[in-house]
Amino acid sequence: MANAIFFPSRPKEYSFTNTTSVTITHNLNYIPNVQVLVNGAVVFADVTHTSTNELVVTFVNATTGTVVIR
Numbered sequence: 158m159a160n161a162i163f164f165p166s167r168p169k170e171y172s173f174t175n176t177t178s179v180t181i182t183h184n185l186n187y188i189p190n191v192q193v194l195v196n197g198a199v200v201f202a203d204v205t206h207t208s209t210n211e212l213v214v215t216f217v218n219a220t221t222g223t224v225v226i227r
Contacts, residue, residue: 171224179214183226186210195222 173179183189186209193202193214200222203215214224 168225168227171226172222173214173224174221175219176221177216177219179224180211181214181224181226182211184210185226188212189226192225193222194225195220 169183171181188206188209191204193200205213207213
C-alpha cells in the first residue's frame with residue numbers, strides 16, 4: 158500500500174515585488190505544486206526545486222506577483 162501525502166489545509170502564498178528571481182523556503186518536506194500569479198492571472202515561470210524544502214522561481218523580466226504552493 159502506498160504512503161499517503163497530506164497537503165496543507167490551505168495553500169501558502171508568497172508575494173514578491175519587481176524581481177527576476179524568488180527563492181522560497183517552505184519546509185514542507187515534499188515537492189509542492191507551484192502556481193505563479195501576476196495581476197490575478199496564472200503565468201508561466203521557470204520553477205526549480207532545489208530540495209524538498211526549497212524552490213526558486215525565475216522570470217525573464219522583473220515581475221510583481223504571488224507564488225502559491227500546495
